[in-house]
Amino acid sequence: MTDSQLQTTETKAEIKSRLERLETLYDLSLDIFAAKNLDDLLRVVMSRVTSALGADRSTLFIVNQDAEILWSKVAQGTEPIILPMGVGLAGMVAASGETLNIPDAYLDDRFNSEIDKKTGYHTKTILCMPVKDREGNVVAVIQAINKIGGAFSEDDEDFLRALSAQIQLAIENSTLYQGLKELFESMIEALASTIDARHPTTAGHTNRVRNYSLEIAKEMGYSPADLEILNYAA
Template sequence: MDFTLALYASKAKKTIACCVDEYDSRFPNGVPKAPQSTSFALALPIVQSDNTLIGVLELYRKKGSPYFFEEDEEIANSYLVWGGVALHYAELYYNLSQQRKLNTFLLSVVRSVFQDMVNMDVVVSKILEYARNLVNADRTSLFLVDYAKNQLYAHIFDANDNKEADALKNEIRFPIGAGIAGYVAKTGEPLNIPNAYADERFNRSIDQKTGYTTKSLLCMPIFIEDKVIGVLQMVNKINDVFTKEDEDSFAVFATYCGLALDHARLYEKIHKSEEKYKVALEVLSYHNTCTNDELNTIKSRPLDSLPNET
């Protein structure tokens, strides 16, 4: 972060007044980031009642203007008292609005995913779609954990062009602990990486196969009963990097993903069992039926010739 007058005031949590044209021991290299034609500068931290800093107000006077006097500071501070209250309530309103937005989003997720739970592939596809929209990501990936082989695997991908689709048409498998997703699966810790290529854990091979360039990553573990069953990975937030707010929203969303995946697995298990029982019943039914000729032959035989089962 560049050193600025606002940064200095925020760290000191006190008002800073200075003359740009005069030497100041606090700024031996001159007042940082001062606008051109500025003669005097005043920086006032905006501090709430709990001593939380929420901002800094900077005021400047052009050359030829009078210095900022103590009276100017008192006037500015009186406005900041009300301004701090206004900012506090604005932040509360924003947080409530975002929470309401997230609740509405999660309700639509529950309705869509749980009402259309045909198989695991359908659930995975819906999770990828909703995850991308939640944090405004360009790509999404969902890797499931195969503990029998100590691997992560995926066979459904969010690809936007034919080159990527061809490169990702086969199932991908890699060891737990390998790459960003492998690290998250192993540790159970989420990762927010603003620069993927600067992280030594990042696996560049997928980018090399697809021609896609990964910039930022948000990777979140999916739990069921304290056990990681999958890893949801967001790639390249559009026109930005992933924020702490994205992390918090994504963590809540991942909880619903875990429930959906667990129910989908149970549904598939029950469905496969029903198919097995259906086949077994058909086999039994086949071997317990007879043709009309066989029935007529049995009917034509005298009763004393039939086998006695008692």
């Protein structure tokens, strides 16, 4: 194969890879706007991250700035992890808001090999990036480990940066949806209480009807979505 043919082949492979990543970002945007369950969505997102980056595994840490901790919301191939801010690579990224791209973990003094020792896993390459909200606060950290075939590239960083914006949107949408849901539920509760309070003999009647209805529906095998609808109707 000539140098020209080799260059053409490499260019085609690069274009194909970028198209696949654009398709991944597009698919995720559809998933995010359609999803109501954040846990399920984030598992799908991290699966796509691992695949698109060609990594062995990935972890998504959620950051609690008030408690100054982060915990693994989605962890592939490992037990749940809780870290103080500033501890471990993910903790450092959460504290600094800066990306870390490490080509050889064991040659980097910041890497803590204790988890490798406990699990028998060998970490080689790491790409760790913050997820920031609109105000620039770190709300999560994405960590991809052991890229197949070498170190993580600048293209990998660009892709993960674009993906982190999608993840931030997913978290924000979920929080907004939950807030609207809680507001709706409080309005339903207030309306039911107002109706019950009109006469002493009806006090608590609405809640009793709802509770009985839900218990019967559970015994009949209603789905969570159907139970939610019944809860509002009752």
